[in-house]
Amino acid sequence: MEKMSRVTTALSGSALTGRTMHCHLDAPANAISVCRDAAQVVVAGRSIFKIYAIEEERFVEKLNLRVGRKPSLNLSCADVVWHQMDESLLATAATNGVVVTWNLGRPSRNKQDQLFTEHKRTVNKVCFHPTEAHVLLSGSQDGFMKCFDLRRKDSVSTFSGQSESVRDVQFSIRDYFTFASTFENGNVQLWDIRRPDRCERMFTAHNGPVFCCDWHPEDRGWLATGGRDKMVKVWDMTTHRAKEVHCVQTIASVARVKWRPECRHHLATCSMMVDHNIYVWDVRRPFVPAAMFEEHRDVTTGIAWRHPHDPSFLLSGSKDSTLCQHLFRDASQPVERANPEGLCYGLFGDLAFAAKESLVAVESGRKPYTGDRRHPIFFKKKVDPAAPFAGLASSALSVFEMEPGSGSMSWFVDTAERYALAGRPLAELCDHNAKVARELGRNQVAQTWTMLRIIYCSPGLVPGTNLSHSVGKGSSCGLPLMNSFNLKDVAPGLGSETRLDRSKGDTRSDTVLLDSSATLITNEDNEETEGSDVPADYLLCDVEGEDDELYLLDPEHTHSEEPEYVLPQEAFPLRHEIVDTPPGPEHLQDKADSPHVSGSEADAASLVPVDSSFSLISVSHALYDSRLPPDFFSALVCDMLRFYAEQGDVQMAVSVLVVLGERVRKDIDEQTQEHWYTSYIDLLQRFCLWNVSNQVVKLSTSRAISCLNQASTTLHVNCSHCKRPMSSRGWVCDRCHRCASMCAVCHHVVKGLFVWCQGCSHGGHLQHIMKWLEGSSHCPAGCGHLCEYS
């Protein structure tokens, strides 16, 4: 940043040189203005009024205009302006309402020339006529603008804005007679200097005060305004009605705005509060500033381009008592740091995302989530409207459209609506949910529910209640057994050598596990190899069907081996061994699986068996040793949940979490849970499943989630008489001044829950109606209707 740079301007002929530099002032600055020769700058503030020469390496103080023994309020400047025709002429606006002109050509130390004390309040802005030598305009807090002829002792004309304080006045650069003024109430007025009686045009530009305005140096009709509402607006004044052509939203109120020379669409802004940076915006690209200067440590109060034809030097004064020269090339460009990625859902579930082209090229091949349900329909390069930015941050836009039918999320909606999450014993909940999943053709999910039930409910109950499932098991009992043995035979061949080696080195009980896991892996391998043979519509359910079988065969399988391996062992060591081992096979599997999965098939479906293999392990052991505490499985269940969430089926993860409650909650960290909950709630709300989402919020054990219901919950009610929305209060209508809902029992206004009969539309307080209908079946209003309360 501190390096030297030489910039030659094309138009001015003389070369401007300089670097980014700053100098310390004695006091905070309120405004700055540059001399026509671009070599001097004047800084004015409450207790500073100095002229600095801008040299190549530094600022040099040339003149202190603040002379005299006693500080006078006339010297407390709110604004300063240097005449653009006459290098020796300056004007300041004092906070006490005085307009002072200064003649640098005066021989004495005191350069003060004239004093105009016509304004009653603080003068906010002074402005010289761009071409006329003696015309000065001022705008004041008292709501008046005054035009002074410097050859006379008092004002030539007074313009009354008829509204509040004037914040800025600016002569038009092109139209000799026109000037614009901005007001504290959000108005902008256009005046003809010859007609002080009324303004030519007036329009409301901002919500709240308009702090500044600036005419475009080339486009005669363009006026930029900045306001407290954090907006910069560019108006086209050539049309009959002022038309807003551009709008830039900044992050803080806009105190100054200045068009950048030689760049038609650029303007610089600084803020009055909170934000200390200076931004240069391209108005066509209103979301990211083109350049940003971050030198100041307190709010910037004045900005000025050094030369009217040189776009690279910007001068600024600040409340932190520094004067800065910024070089455009040293500016930081937020675009570079910007994240050019965006993601959005369409109305019908289409997904569009924009990302850096390089990223898209690499990643599009391995996007597991988008690949399974959607496919890209077009992929085009975004045509950038602002040509100069094209190289800075170009991004590619991809749109994924829902495949008709296939992408239907009806299963999600159905599941969400039909799942039972609470209110019944765990076993019943699991059975119910398994049934729901099975009916929707989601067998894997159904299976998972069944297994959860087996794990967490006492084993004694299993055969009794699980009738429907045992039928299924029974029917498929014979064949899978065969299968399993086949698989087992294959296992050593397909399994990696290292694994086998390790299993040999370990204890015998360990091999039990390894064996079982080995079968699973081979099973999976088997499946993958078969994947090429099976038809294209080989879907999850088929795989799950196999899981089902495996589930059944495994107990058999382990039981058959039990006498061989386990009998010589004591019960305790065995258990301990088991507790320790599960992570082992998992890691092994992970290692072994990854090349298969990512290498052979990018399809997410291939991941499914991995999970079912986990559950298989757990199930087999549950049956194998029914006295195992459910705690034993929690790690596996957690993995299972993570797997579902990973897959995008956060519904399953959350539902299981809710159903199992305390049993697994402690094993999954709060943050993950919260993340799942919020994702699921978000999904539910996208599908307008408000009731379910509310139920989930209620049942969630995470504090952050359950308080969602308590914050910002608004219920909008319409008045029952005039059918208009009741905005301010939910129980009294603003328009017809009636209380909307009266309780039929107590005849008071119902402010909270209102329950009413759908037959006769009478109702009242929930408690009252409940009580009433306990004793009577007739409507409490006496209309004779037989109301029902359920």
Next chain:
Amino acid sequence: MRLATSANEAYTASLTVSELLCCKQCGGSRGQDEELGIRIPRPLGHGPSRFIPEKEILQVGSEDAQMHTLFADSFAALGRLDNITLVMVFHPQYLESFLKTQHYLLQMDGPLPLHYRHYIGIMAAARHQCSYLVNLHVNDFLHVGGDPKWLNGLENAPQKLQNLGELNKVLAHRPWLITKEHIEGLLKAEEHSWSLAELVHAVVLLTHYHSLASFTFGCGISPEIHCDGGHTFRPPSVSNYCICDITNGNHSVDEMQVNSAGNVSVSDSFFEVEALMEKMKQLQECRDEEEASQEEMASRFEIEKRESMFVFSSDDDEVTPARDVSRHFEDTSYGYKDFSRHGMHVPTFRVQDYCWEDHGYSLVNRLYPDVGQLIDEKFHIAYNLTYNTMAMHKDVDTSMLRRAIWNYIHCMFGIRYDDYDYGEINQLLDRSFKVYIKTVVCTPEKVTKRMYDSFWRQFKHSEKVHVNLLLIEARMQAELLYALRAITRYMT
């Protein structure tokens, strides 16, 4: 009975509260009525204000459509029609904005939980020993599920609220002493720290209730019937009423004296208005001719600031009884101190460097959206409110007088307008008026009916309420400016 409905509603709550808040002197005698089984409260005061005769105040039922809407809104928001509303309805335009802001601050979305908001209201009101507001908000606080234990004193509240105590104290009495260190202390207190948004909410609430306390005392608002001191359970024949029910020595004896004094000077006060108008006219005309030098302008501000320190009611040394609400603040002795008198100096705060419109608004709106807008509107309405009348005169431009009052209050807080000639204040505001302003703004608990009656004797009550609105809004803005400037300094 005007407040019958609201009183019934809040009655159960107030009973529990009265157990807590019952003042020591009365505590015993109240119990005597228990044996009767039913206790029927009778209103103690006459009308919503002790200063303004009941017949002067708008009767519920006789209001026009606009006022009716306001009443309905107020009732709907608060579940009551409190005395403040009944007095403020002299100026419906302002009341609307006031209620909207208050409703937003207390009930709408905001960073602070509901019970915190009411508790902060209690803390703020308690600084001025304003039992009226304290009682109201104790009810509300319990209503929204606040922990009754907190009411036993600030030390029983969470550490976070205790930390706010210091800011509350400084803000209420010497806002110019607020530094960014105060802000930093609140924001960086580990688990008890405030967020910026919460802090701004709290600051707005504190300033709102400090100034509302000023209004309550300035207009002599009577206690609500359901609150402590608003009713009695004694039969009407018992004459020795409890002294604590009547705050600040506004005994009926006092009223008698003042009334007789007032009658004597009716003719004097007539000329008072005439003289004031004459002065305004003069100032308007000769402003351009007679130009004071800069030094003189500067010294006029200093003189006014210094003098405002001396302006105090004669019964300055009146000892305020230690009331039970005092348990909400730790340090009773910390009040508005006359610094000049003790050789200390109130630093000058220049509005041109930090004003509400440009700076304060942006900060508040950034940290607590929409509230900046609401407060801005309220300031605006209060500052610009005029009916172009003065006592019996019509079509008077009162802007000069209003500006003098506004700037005088800011002057007391050391806030200076570069473009104002502080000589005007001396011309327009006479001593008794200054005494009233000073007392209402700085030590509202010391306002007496005598003070209220002795300024602007010819003016209508609605005009005196108008003055009060100017006072409270100017005070609120002054406090806000200091607090927000400290926050801004902390942020930069």
